[in-house]
Amino acid sequence: NIEKILEYRIMPYGDKHLLLVARDVTRVTQLEEMRKDFVANVSHELRTPLTVLNGYLEMFNADEADYPKAFMHKAFAEMTAQSRRMQNLIEQLLILSRIEASAERVYEKIVDVPQMLSAIDSEAAALNREKSHGIRFQVDKNLQVFGIETELRSAFSNLIFNAIHYTPAKGNILVGWHLVDKRAEFFVQDDGEGIAEKHLARLTERFYRVDKARSRKTGGSGLGLAIVKHVLTHHNSKLEIASEVGKGSRFSFRFSNELTVVKSDATA
Numbered sequence: 001n002i003e004k005i006l007e008y009r010i011m012p013y014g015d016k017h018l019l020l021v022a023r024d025v026t027r028v029t030q031l032e033e034m035r036k037d038f039v040a041n042v043s044h045e046l047r048t049p050l051t052v053l054n055g056y057l058e059m060f061n062a063d064e065a066d067y068p069k070a071f072m073h074k075a076f077a078e079m080t081a082q083s084r085r086m087q088n089l090i091e092q093l094l095i096l097s098r099i100e101a102s103a104e105r106v107y108e109k110i111v112d113v114p115q116m117l118s119a120i121d122s123e124a125a126a127l128n129r130e131k132s133h134g135i136r137f138q139v140d141k142n143l144q145v146f147g148i149e150t151e152l153r154s155a156f157s158n159l160i161f162n163a164i165h166y167t168p169a170k171g172n173i174l175v176g177w178h179l180v181d182k183r184a185e186f187f188v189q190d191d192g193e194g195i196a197e198k199h200l201a202r203l204t205e206r207f208y209r210v211d212k213a214r215s216r217k218t219g220g221s222g223l224g225l226a227i228v229k230h231v232l233t234h235h236n237s238k239l240e241i242a243s244e245v246g247k248g249s250r251f252s253f254r255f256s257n258e259l260t261v262v263k264s265d266a267t268a
């Protein structure tokens with residue numbers, strides 16, 4: 001469709017000629033399509049939990065019958081889960097838009113990554129209680145980076161919580177923070193369900209999910225890896241994903257050696 005690629009005008013040029021002025025609008029059109037897709041996706045994500053909530057509310061409203069306790073219990077649990085899902089989506093959207101809008105440059109502040117990982121470890125332990133994974137942290141306590149603390153926390157915790165969500169009970173998760181070739185590297189490795197090769201390139205797109213129904217059930221917003229990607233771009237880094245179906249996944253990234261800080265033993 002030529003109108004989507006070119007914007008053009010034809011004008012007389014002297015007596016015998018015509019002048020064609022054309023402008024390539026591919027990028028403008030792409031951005032417009034992306035914006036429309038984004039709005040459609042957000043609306044869809046919000047509509048589904050709202051439909052469930054409204055269904056229950058209408059039922060309770062229309063009908064004065066006494067429902068059995070077990071039914072009420074289930075209804076409220078479901079309503080709570082759906083309202084949490086909306087809250088999580090809105091929080092993730094706000095984080096994403098803040099990160100996208102921020103022109104903040106890094107290199108200003110040293111972030112104590114070991115301390116941050118220890119806080120995330122406690123949160124993960126609470127979440128993990130019901131699933132009983134073997135989750136291990138191997139953290140180099142002397143290793144820090146220059147960066148934006150809130151953004152890095154989001155990136156680390158999204159990867160760790162994804163591993164917990166997508167690894168069945170009794171699976172193993174290893175979280176690592178160590179020095180490789182003078183550069184700080186973070187990785188999360190799990191022996192969970194793994195991801196087929198064809199999905200890997202699209203995984204960091206907003207709302208891209210391998211299994212939509214499953215991801216929603218875990219409360220996932222579909223924005224986690226998009227957030228990770230943006231955070232890493234801000235820190236001149238890139239997410240690497242290695243995965244095999246049935247074997248597990250490894251998500252990792254490295255900071256440049258300019259951003260890597262190794263505390264000497266004297267200051268440690």
Ligand code: ADP
Pocket residue numbers: 158162163166167190192193194195203204208209210211215216219220221222223224225226249
């Ligand atoms: P979500 O909120 O759906 O988890 P993400 O952007 O964080 O969104 O992840 C996108 C998709 O990538 C998930 O829906 C899931 O299909 C897949 N995924 C992410 N992490 C893992 C993992 N550790 N193992 C298997 N699949 C994963």
